Amino acid sequence: MFASSSAWARRIAVAGLAAAAMGAWAEYPERPLKFIVPYAAGSGVDVSMRPVADAMGRELGQAIAVDNRPSAGGIVGTQAVVTAAPDGYTVGYGNLVTLSINSAFFSKLPYAPAKDLVPIGLISSNAYVVIVRKDLPVRNLQELIAYGRAHPGQLSVGSPGIGSAGHLTGELLKAETGLAMVQVPYKTGTQAVGDMVNGQLDVTIENIAAVLPFVQQGRVKAIAVTSAKRASVLPEVATVAESGVPGFDVVAWGAMVAPAGTPRKVVDRLNTALRAALADPAVLRAYAALSVEALPSSPEELSALMKRETPRWAEAVRRAGVKGD
Known part of the structure; x- marks a missing residue:
């Protein structure tokens, strides 16, 4: 049985909307982006993220404005990312604290990192x-x-x-x-x-x-x-693992995330731009001066890291017998 003319019309309309949407994402980004950093301007995190934002902006052809939202151990800024429109125009900085430790430390965290944020990729570690x-x-x-x-x-x-x-x-x-x-x-x-x-x-x-x-x-x-290997800026200082604690490995990692629901094509575009930024000579010079290591990754690698780190730090919180509000 053939479909009615009205059914065909609906199909054509839906196909047209889908094509228009694909075209819109193909042109992404069409305007400047916002990069929410949940730490104060001038802080170590802020200083290390600005060169990345600049390099990513050059790669994307649009400016990326750093928006500092400090307070409450990074919760305020992270919540601002969670509640932003998932359209690819708001991204956020997340790290060991905001994406792993806070989930265990705070009993009433207003978001669940694994559920409410989409991983874009790792940025750095030290x-x-x-x-x-x-x-x-x-x-x-x-x-x-x-x-x-x-x-x-x-x-x-x-x-x-x-x-x-x-x-x-x-x-x-x-x-x-x-x-x-x-x-x-x-x-x-x-x-x-x-x-x-x-x-x-x-x-x-x-x-x-x-x-x-x-x-x-x-x-x-x-x-x-505390890292698994010695730091290049302190080559004479042994690791904790070398000092009699095998397997000890703690690093301060940082990453880029977006609101849940951000389309995969946009995530991939951002990941590509982030990788390019982390290979930019200006970023590498800045990181060398800050004793920071660029750590590009796929979204999946960041997701896997979060899954490994969260229970580890939950155990550390339990051992310490501490809890946030």
């Missing part, structure tokens, strides 16, 4: 480093462990807040080594390092880029890096 005050009589992690055992309850470890990556990395290290340290939370890692320089704090675990100048100036001592 290790944390265990540093101690310059006059603490230890030269490496094994000596720190021995010192802690010889002086129970006397070692203090600072972090940029309960539930932060630095805090929970310390909890993982304590669980793996039996190292006993008294937790001292600060509002920022900078404050913790400042107290260490002044001799008021024994240990902290911070992003290498944030503390490298203090290490190079001899104001603090670096005794171990």
